Amino acid sequence: MTEISDPKQQIEELRSTVNLHNYRYHALDEPTVPDAEYDRLIRQLQVLEAKFPQFITNDSPTQRVGAKPLAGFNQVQHEAPMLSLDNVFNAQELSDFDHRVKERLGKGVKFSYCCEPKLDGAAVSLLYRDGKLVRGATRGDGNTGEDITHNVRTIPTIPLALIGEGYPRLLEVRGEIYMPRAGFDMLNKRARANDEKLFVNPRNAAAGSLRMLDAKITAERPLEMCCYSVGVMEGGDLAPNHSGILAQLQGWGFRINNEMRVVDDVEGCLKYHDYLLRRRPDLPYDIDGIVYKVDTISQQQSLGFTAKGPRWAIAHKFPAEEEITTLLDVDFQVGRTGAVTPVARLAPVFVGGVTVSNATLHNRDEIERLGIMINDAVVVRRAGDVIPQIAKVVLERRGSDAIKIAFPDYCPVCGSHVERVKIVTHSKSGRREGVGVAYRCVGRLVCRAQLSQAIIHFASRKALDIDGLGEKIVEQLVIEERLKSPADLYRLQVSDLAALEGFAELSAKNLVSAIAARRAVPLHKLVFALGIPDVGEETAKVLARVFGSLERIRVAKPELLIQLPDIGREVAGEITEFFADNHNALVLDDLVSVGVCASDECDIAAEYRGGLSFPQLIASFNISNIGPTSAARVAAHFGTMAALMAASIDDLAMVEKLSVKAASGLFDYFQCTQNRQYAEQLEQQLLDFKMHWNCEKGQTENLPLSGMTYVVTGTLESMGRDLAKQKLESLGAKVAGSVSKNTHCVVAGSAAGSKLVKAEQLGVTVMDEAMFLALLAEFDV
Template sequence: MTSKKPAPADEIRQLRDTLNDWSYRYYTLDDPAVPDAEYDRAYRRLQELEERHPDLVTADSPTQRVGDTPLDAFDEVRHAVPMLSLGNAFSDDELRDFDQRVRERLDVSGPIDYVAEPKLDGLAVSLVYENGELVRGATRGDGETGEDITANVRTIKSVPLRLRGKTPPTLLEVRGEVVMPHSGFEALNRRQQEAGQKVFANPRNAAAGSLRQLDSRITAERPLEFYAYSVARLEGEDWPDTHSGMLKRLRDLNLRVNPEIKECRGLEALLSFYHDILERRGRLDYDIDGVVYKVDRFDWQRDLGFVSRAPRWAIAHKFPAQEELTVLNDVDWQVGRTGALTPVAKLEPVQVGGVTVSNATLHNIDEIGRLDIRIGDTVVVYRAGDVIPKVVRALPERRPKDAREIHLPDECPVCGSEILRADDGVVARCTGGLICGAQRREAIKHFASRRAMDIEGLGDKLVDALVDQGLVDNVADLYRLKAEDVADLERMGEKSADNLMKALEGSKRTRLNRVLFALGILQIGEETAKALADCFGDLESIRRAPLLLFLQVPDVGREVAKAIAAFFAEDHNEKVIDDLLAAGLEPQSAGAPSRRFVDALTLGALLRGAKSLGMPLSGLGDKSLDALGRHYRTLDALLAAVERGEDDSGARAGTLEKLAEGLRADDWQARLREAEKQAAALAERAPAGGGDERPLEGQTWVLTGTLSRLTRSEAKERLESLGAKVAGSVSKSTARVVAGEAAGSKLEKAGKLGVDVMDEDAFVHFLAGHGISLPEQ
């Protein structure tokens, strides 16, 4: 009598369960149940059945790891629980200090139970399971926001698509590390080399590059492995009492945990684990750069809490930085976006920490002189983790007779312009500005970057291609591009070109502070750009402003003010700005200067600024200058008193004479007159009334949920332009909460505290009422 053949659905279910069980034995327990050939036969049988019955294919089938169609870009993911960084210990003594702090804070005299685990040198990821099924994978990103790489993590065989067991948690967010083992890395590089493609520098780079492939089918071909090390969220079952208990639960759910992890009681056990694994480091099949220790009990973790963005209950004990000897063959001078010249050591290639190093930083010409490094020297190269390798010293006793001294070049190696030293005598810069090829290229990349003009699709490679093809010479040329020119470039096409044109058009109505930051003015960061935009109100006022007015902008010192004034004094910079405006750039701003800023432009303030810039006012302090300014109010009144030789301000005898000497020196009288003239012009345009015209000054607002018509950062930027402070949590002092879709605990807390809540429609209407427009959709 023959046995009845199972129905396709039953056989598929049986094969799927069997293969998942074998994967659990292989990856999680490190105890293979069957030979690879047996696994392969069952896998092929499942494939055959699913091809015949596609309606029976499920998302958690072992066959669904081959990757999907390529993405255009990764979506942004905001972590429900931030992925925090760890504090570091670089010596045994620093670890002893950590253990002592833990015991003192917990008021425990005996040894603490810890969990010690290798610090894997890969890419941190978050996996979210709902009712046992993998629904999302994300990179760490900046800890708050990462990238959605679900399609890619699904291809990793050690990542279960469905958790093991009949009653998995309703929600589990597990954190872990994706690494590439040495054996897989070497095989991958052999394949890359045979195919004539780029080889990877180290396993970490290979793992990171594989996980960030827009085509998950490529990721599926890469030998990646996942190790879980913590849980961020758990719902549907009780939390274990300890971190070690949580790791055991993860193993039961078929999540792989590193086999080297060990429970340790007390400091000496931690040190023993550290030195043991440091000695075995080279024999492991994956890279580690230290050990992580965590207090085992979760209630103690909660008691210890956090400092800044790192937990007090955990620390990373880093391995010693690695050094090697090699020969300095030459020095190249690289020119950065701001024209700064950086010396780069060209080395005889040497392995440092598992990475081949042929270039290393020498910092600057003064550091070269301090270390007495010469071309031909045997030097010590230092590399720690992902830190850029650097030359730390030379060995003079090995110096050859023909060793050559290193000198700063007289001309820019890129454009041939003159090289000048900055006021601090350390930084050397090319004076070529926008005509220098190195600066031009980097200036365009900075202009297009996310925090500047945020021109989507205009990445570094496309900028290089546009410059190389002669389509773009400076940032204004971006707005003269035609879709057909861009479409012909490598890796582009009509759709990509059209999208770029739309992005360029949309960027024309960018906030003024972003435009100022995008121009790449030396020493001007995002906060200084905001301050300039808030104070002057529009681009034209900033362009016309003399140096003395820039000194009155909050938090702008002498060197920064000089950099701003110098930028706008350059004809080629002014031409680029004119070209940008002619191309349709419309910087969005308040349109009027700040009343608070204008009121600060007193004669006394201008005199103090002139003194800081070198106006000879020997013996006159700021208080005396302020007193003279308050009394005479205008430069004409002050000059009239100087002419008469009569001072009725009540200042000490001789004060007016000293001031007169300063005004006669160089062109200070003309410079002060110009500054006063511009200040008066600003005052005419500033809103009436005292203080600051910003209506939300002193108020604290909170943003929560998802906004559909502008990003969280854009909403924050607009509130700040009205004077508000944007906080991350709701309290009794919160003035108002803006709630978008899927608003959560912050909205609930606002209701409990009676804080006013505004939905997105009302928020948009509120902004429009204050003359603030939304970004182009």
């Protein structure tokens, strides 16, 4: 090993680099290196610190978790009280607050409000001395909280050491620790699979996670922190207004809310309220209102405080998202995929801004977990446009009239058996993400409910778009047994329709003509129409554009599918299982027999011809300890699949930097005859599809955006960034991660940050989401 001349300096430089990447990732949401590079830097730092432990410090990014579990929490006295805010619930009450502010500041004094989402989490105080985190505390009663330093250190969005310069010698930062919705769903999915107690909502999950005596458990929870103010401060200067202080905090390493806005008056506050209320369902985290603060600090000081809280700030609360009502009954509905879903019929209650009378109960396991009974008092939760859910039972209100819920063992529509299906989800890399269950009727198209829903979906606007074929008509035809599969639509005669209620001969002729006109349709519509689980409109478009024909999609192996944007192993598994099913194959063959086909079949997309590399193929097998880096080393060493499959354990040991476990995993995998045969079949499919690395590369020079560089930033409501990138690349564009003078265009979604600012500074063309969608539509992508 090369001698390290100054290990302390090297460790400090590595820490500085890692901290900078942490800041760009967690505070700015603008990572500049891939995860693999970040992991490599962390490992390098860990190795150096292990070799030179005398240089390990508490603020090192390697030291986020590691302390022994606590026996209990110590009390913390806040240097300055963490006061609560008064609330308003409507425009008049907000106007009254504004009037009080104007009276106290004096007639004609100009001021503005800083508006921030009121995150639904747990308030914390973070104390920094000389830029180092020395204490984290809960709000408690406002004067006294609990010392949770060992837990806050595990949260990636809380800097262990401040970055930049100019921060005060002593600085108390206040913020909200919360759990994003996706993380909360993942946590509860994992708990449900392990038969553990579920959390009621993300707020409770965040608060409970902060009170874990073992920090290692907290570290496993998907917590984030967003700062909203400062408390005590010594030895430094802060900006003269609240919004400026938040910008300083962001510069020192903290995350601030991208939805923050500064407005001129109360009318601006109300417009912001309407905007954020519309945005609320799409935000990745829960909010329960908005906080308005007079922006100028000197004006805040002039307004002062009441005994309870500041006179210069107010919380504008949104409608409640949880209420108590009564479970009146439970119905069981059968969906298009056969899923049997219990639906709770509730005494109507106003929650989340609407009157709710129905809520999902998911499945039998959820009913048993909740311990719910008919006539129980229940807590109903509704967040934005999310389907209302029953969060828990109020057991202390259970009466003698409570009735046990009987989940059917047989389909309530067709009488077929209801089976319990285990659902395992995976990330794109194959990592197990969570386990769930579903209860499904095995009757398929024999089940009238599944048949009706399948045909309704098949004919819907985003699918085959058969004009005039509504739900009631389909249901009538199914009941009359004139439809037993989607292909039967094309066998309908005018006489079949004319016999139905509400049909005359002319309307029957028109519908038969409309159905006949939709035999040849765009491939993505046909794929979507099939109703493959987890394959929505956008995924159908990806499949159609990349593979070009239904026959290729039908036989595509999952290792090919996972190379496509937004298709992980779970979705790939659903696609391959759908087409492998004998019943589905018969339905597809029947559709082909009546002339249903794609009107736009073509070759494999240009960027995928010759585009799959040997390392990608090796990594796709999901062999233990074989990631992208190891796969690249193995591919470079052996060159061909045949040579790899024939390799002995000694041959594999010769691969540079390949671990013993990785070599053993590869050897064991290819010792299995079935695995070798499958690898051969997969490579042959790559050759047949012209996707193999030895095939001629596709030509992209004539594509409309060829030679242009795009950058995508912010949140796109219609699609993820990966899919937006894939669509741009399909048009020939290069998609970069940063804005420069060579950038041709920036696609800016909501909450776009520094990339948008830089684009405006450089005079780069900026395209909002509506313009971007119009561009895609122009080229039919």
